[in-house]
Amino acid sequence: MRPSHIFSLLLLLLAPAIQAAVLAIDYGAEFTKLSLIKPGVPFDVVLDKDSKRKISSVVGWKRDDRVFGAEAKMAATRFPDAHFPYVKPLLGSTSQHQLPLHPNPPSMTNDGVLIFPHSSAPSHISPSPSSSEEVWTPTALLAHQISYYRHLAESLIPDGTTPEPINQVIVTVPSWWDHYQRKAYKDALELQGLTCLAMIGEGTGVALNYAMTRTFPNFNLEIGEGEKEYNIIYDSGALSTTATILSFYQTSYFPTKKSKTSINTTHIEVLSVGYENVGGVLLDTEIQKILTEDFIKKSGQKDIISDKRALAKLSREANRVKHILSANQEANVAIESLFNDVDYRSKISRASLESAVESSIPLFSHPITSALASAGLTLNDINSVILFGGNTRVPLVQQSLKSALGGTDDKIAQNVNTDEAAVLGAAYYGAALSRTFKMKNLNVTERSFYDIKMGDEVIFEQGTKLGERKILTLPVPSAEDEITLEFTQSTHLISGQSTTITERNQAISKPILSVKISDIENSVKNFTNPLPVVQVTLRLDPRGYLSVANAVLTSNSTGSEETTKDAGGVAGALKGLFGSKKDKDSSDDSVPAEENPTEDEVVDTKEEKKQPKKQKIALKFKEKHTGIRPMTGEEKRTTQARLRSIATYESAKFAREEARNLLEGYLYRLSGLLSEDAENRALHDFAKKEERITLQSIVDKTMEWLGDHAETADEETLKGKRADIEKIELPIITRFKESLHRPKAIEAFQQAMFSSRSFLVEATKNNTEALENVSKQTPENPAIPPKYTEEELKDVETQMKENELWMDDLMKKQVLLEDDLTSDPVIWADDLDKKGKKLQMTVLRLINKKAPRRPKPVISSSSSSATATTSTRLANPTNHHGPSVTESTHSELPDLSEETLSSTTLANPTHKGPVLEDKTQETGDKMGTTYISKAIPTHKGPEPPKHQEL
Ligand SMILES: *[C@@H]1O[C@H](CO)[C@@H](O)[C@H](O)[C@H]1NC(C)=O
Ligand SMILES: *[C@@H]1O[C@H](CO)[C@@H](O)[C@H](O)[C@H]1NC(C)=O
Ligand SMILES: *[C@@H]1O[C@H](CO)[C@@H](O)[C@H](O)[C@H]1NC(C)=O
Ligand SMILES: *[C@@H]1O[C@H](CO)[C@@H](O)[C@H](O)[C@H]1NC(C)=O
Ligand SMILES: *[C@@H]1O[C@H](CO)[C@@H](O)[C@H](O)[C@H]1NC(C)=O
DSSP, rough: OHHHHHHHHHHHHHHHGOOOOEEEEESSEEEEEEEEEEEEESSSBOOOOTTTTSSSEEEEETEEEEHHHHHHTTTTOOOOGGGGEEOOOGTOOOOOOOSSSOOSSOOTTTTSOEEEEOOOOOTSSSSSOOOSSBOOOHHHHHHHHHHHHHHHHOOOOOOOOOOOOOEEEEEEEEEEEEHHHHHHHHHHHHHTOOOOEEEHHHHHHHHHHHHHHHOOOOOHHHHHHHHEEEEEEEEEEESSSEEEEEEEEEEEOOTTTTOSEEEEEEEEEEEEEEEOOTTTTHHHHHHHHHHHHHHHHHHOOGGGGGGGGHHHHHHHHEEEEEEEEHHHHHEEEEEEEEEEEEEEEEEHHHHHHHTGGGGGGGTTTTHHHHHHHTTTTOOOEEEEEEEEEEESSHHHHHHHHHHTTTTOTTOOOSSOOOOHHHHHHHHHHHHHSSSOOOOOEEEEEEEEESEEETEEEEEETTOBTTTOEEEEEEEOOOOSEEEEEEEEEEOOTTTOOOOOOHHHHHHHHHHEEEEEEEOOOHHHOOOOOSSSEEEEEEEEOTTSSSEEEEEEEEEOOOOOOOOOOOOOOOHHHHHHHHGGGGGGGGGGGSOOOOOOOOHHHHHHHHHHHHSSOOOOEEOOEEEEEEESOOOHHHHHHHHHHHHHHHHHHHHHHHHHHHHHHHHHHHHHHHHHHSSTTTTTOHHHHHSSSHHHHHHHHHHHHHHHHHHTTTTTOOHHHHHHHHHHHHHHHHHHHHHHHHHHHHHHHHHHHHHHHHHHHHHHHHHHHEEEEHHHHHOOBBBTBBOOOOSSSHHHHHHHHHHHHHHHHHHHHHHHHHHHTTOOOTSSSOOOOHHHHHHHHHHHHHHHHTSOOOOOOOOOOOOOSOOOHHHHHHHHHHHHHHHHGGGGOGGGGGOEEEEOHHHHHHHGGGOOOOOOSSOOOOOOOOOOOHTTOSSTTTTTTOOOOOOOOSSSSO
């Protein structure tokens, strides 16, 4: 199959997997960037709560409240005991960093897992930790942060859509991350119920971003002719520096012989990676060390080294000073009340910093030389060096880099967006996986940074494309019922190169996975073919860790040991989406089944077609992670429950705060209105004195109460307090609103009465005329029967009479009250509205009634038939009339369209637009609505004040 066929086929398969949003996360040791791929959301970086484009990678607590990003960083000096920065280097790791990065250093459990203390952890965390010394694993701390990232992304809602949860992510990780580290990240995502579509190298992310806007030379994969472009991504971050060498090229082919346009694919292929455990934090800690020693020398206060708050202040100042020294030769240091109320002031120069870290400077250039060596390339082959990461702006890093590039910076690519490139690249990758966006074809290939061995046998060599599989063929054990396979990871040292600690450490063989295949004996009994052997398919997951795809009992046919060359990169990642069914019954029981069936099965059936007789019996197997173990199912359940308990607390808190803010705002508004010099006089004019006093006193009391209970009162209590005051305010507000709307309502009511009267007069006249004509008609010359029945006209008359009586009576009383605004109204705008509207509806219906036609002249017969017609019409029961016509039938009347309505203008002399207002408007604001058009300039009262709610 041609490569692009595979690609498009896979995209089809993939389509259902990516429905809506995919969040790209570039999680850094110090800062994290996010980008959301979602139809309707502009493609950009996701901003945090403070509208920052980069988010501090930290979680902390301010007493009971979990905080993130800049807020968490700010809280470090006040709450150093619940401050957890730099989680990334501890994921899937046991190296307690030598750097003083963690105010609360983690301890190691008996089975080799790092775990952080959380002293005085909030009581809402459930299940509550049994000891404050062992609360959060690095994975759990990452999961906290991921919940925040997800929250930020979920609040990006395109107009007119409803919020929807995000459950798919694409993440970047250091490409040298090993089995443990990748597993730990995956666990953190799973704790939040997120599916990891792809885990790509940070350098790969930058490369994708770089490739999006460029074209590359053509290369013919089949005949190996053409050109490739080689670039180095040099990424110097907070804690590590990585150089990734990639080749970029384009392939172009015609899908069929007749095709006129070629299909072009951009290939991005990782060739090699070099890295060192050195980054910008080295400078932070060095500055902190210099400052601490200087402070002790000047003040004699040695105890500062055990004061967490003072150290947090020093660490913050060190970071500030570092940035100043990147641009200046010297920086001032100033910390108020650093320790025991002693202020600290000093100066530090770039030169003194550089000499303090001198021995580490070559480490910044080493990744480049090491990556070139393992790719077998020289600097001359390199097109350009693309910088990424904040630390590349530090002068000594730039110097070191320049020395690795032969003393010149000619090759350093200019004007490439450095800090956001990885997350944007990852987002592009997500878009490429989705069919919602039109993207260029991409083929990304990443490689294993490690040798994966079984005993001495190399299973996947360092540099193997991620996504590849390998089948191991093993003899059926003669005595036992099971086989156990142990796998390790290591790198090999490049001979002739001087190596660093990092490299030597990587070269040590470490256990990663143990696979136990069981119940073999029974399966053998069922096996009828000759030469039974056990075949285990191992997979180098596109996300970079080792797993078992399946284990079967089958016949030993020739060439049984083979490697299926699955496509790496995009294709591999796609494969990872579907995974293998059998992955599920592997290691951890609690993991939500993320992977679906299965493209493997498609492949399998094809294989079986080729060799139809080959019998295969699936074998049970169990994966166990050795070395640094990932979280167990039990740990995951506990952590997940804790995360949920925090989420519950936070949403209750949010609701509570909202209720409190509403109450607070309400109290301020009321006390403003009650104050003597209030501009808006509503509460003064319309409240009786006692009412005002009562209101004032309850407002004062509630304010005082709120002062004491703002932080503790629950949502219900807060809402209750507000309701109590509203009960007192309501009659006053009603008076005010009534007085505001009454003149308009009366005017409108009178208009309706006036129009109805005109109608009645005219209609009666017409009817009388018509009846007269009817009485004179002959069969040869029939007359038009009257349009209205007597009952219909009677109904209008009755309604008008009733209205008049009602109005006269109430108006007399209302007029007496007119000077006293504090008395409750007698006549309600709403009632006027209803009655007027009902009358108008009755009249409108009659006006719009179809006029009767002149009956056909009957030439020879008697006149009786014509009279009969008339009487039928009069009796016609389908002619609605009387009180049954209410406003509620309004919308059911077919003939009350806009046109017919405007034809009724004659009934309403002042009317300029359609008579009836939109229904929604009527219900929206009852008090302000009239049933006569708003165009009537009837309103004489004061302009409504702007405080509708009062
Ligand atoms: C991607 O490119 C590699 C060669 O670098 C090729 O072997 C593979 O088939 C391609 N995959 C797809 C899906 O095009
Ligand atoms: C593919 O690349 C060839 C050669 O670079 C170019 O001529 C052609 O226009 C490209 N096709 C598309 C569809 O971009
Ligand atoms: C399978 O057969 C080959 C050659 O026929 C033999 O060398 C190999 O040892 C056999 N493998 C097993 C596991 O029996
Ligand atoms: C062997 O075959 C029998 C009958 O088909 C079946 O019930 C049993 O589960 C099989 N055993 C194994 C280990 O596959
Ligand atoms: C009365 O008759 C005149 C002339 O036919 C007509 O224009 C008018 O609309 C009628 N009035 C009513 C209220 O039906």
